[in-house]
Amino acid sequence: MLRGDKIGLRARFQTDVPVLQSELYDDVATRSRADSRPWRPIAPGSSASPYAVADPSDEVAFFSAVHLADGELAGEALLWGIDVHNRTAHLGLSLRPAFRGRGLGTDTVRVLCHYGFQVRGLHRLQIETLADNAAMIRAAGHAGFVLEGTLRRAAWVNGEFIDEVILGLLDVERELSS
Numbered sequence: 001m002l003r004g005d006k007i008g009l010r011a012r013f014q015t016d017v018p019v020l021q022s023e024l025y026d027d028v029a030t031r032s033r034a035d036s037r038p039w040r041p042i043a044p045g046s047s048a049s050p051y052a053v054a055d056p057s058d059e060v061a062f063f064s065a066v067h068l069a070d071g072e073l074a075g076e077a078l079l080w081g082i083d084v085h086n087r088t089a090h091l092g093l094s095l096r097p098a099f100r101g102r103g104l105g106t107d108t109v110r111v112l113c114h115y116g117f118q119v120r121g122l123h124r125l126q127i128e129t130l131a132d133n134a135a136m137i138r139a140a141g142h143a144g145f146v147l148e149g150t151l152r153r154a155a156w157v158n159g160e161f162i163d164e165v166i167l168g169l170l171d172v173e174r175e176l177s178s
Contacts, residue, residue: 001066002115004107009063009077009115012053016064016073018044020051023096024076032158033130034094051076058084061115065108067099074099077108079116079125087123089116093136105139113143117171124170130155131163145169 002009021044025031028039035050042048054062060080067074075095082089093108109127116122127145129136137147145167153161 002063002111002119003068004111004114006068006102007074007104007107007111008066008068009108009111010066012051012062012064012076014053017049017051017053019073019096020064020076021049024094025050027097029158033133034092036155058082061120063112065093065095065104067104072099074104075108077112079112079120082120082122087121089120089122089125091116091125091127100135105135106142109139109143109145113169113174117174122171124168126169127167128164129167130157131165137165137167140167140169143169144174146173 021042024034025042032039046052059082061078061082063077065074065077066072073096075093077091077093079089079091091109091112093105093112095104095108113125116125125145127136127140128151129140131150146169148166148168151164151166154164155162
């Protein structure tokens with residue numbers, strides 16, 4: 001397990017899937033803000049679930065986020081679009097409703113950065129999020145990410161176009177801010 005101050009990142013267990021499916025995916029309004037693909041109904045236990053346990057991959061690293069104080073499943077975290085040639089990846093996370101607003105997002109971002117830079121040897125990490133996602137933007141900023149740009153009206157979310165922002169962090173910047 002990779003450990004931060006408040007969050008641990010570990011492999012996804014089969015027992016995590018129904019909880020993540022119920023609390024993160026089946027909340028249509030929230031899931032529609034977290035994924036650029038349209039929401040579609042997925043039956044519990046389906047291999048099509050975005051939380052289904054999968055074999056390790058060079059292109060994506062899925063984690064379950066665990067609250068270290070009580071061992072409770074707090075959400076999911078991932079590096080995706082891992083490009084080993086350019087040494088880059090995208091970062092994402094989603095916390096269960098009961099774990100939001102407690103500073104766990106910042107710790108999760110920091111642990112993902114440690115994994116990306118120290119374990120995987122990446123050079124750059126990037127976050128794309130909706131411009132009104134203050135929690136993610138704040139967590140990324142606390143971890144050293146800088147705003148690199150705005151994609152105007154780039155995301156179709158719940159019946160309207162919303163701006164997206166891109167935040168980036170280079171391994172040398174992380175080393176300087178530590």
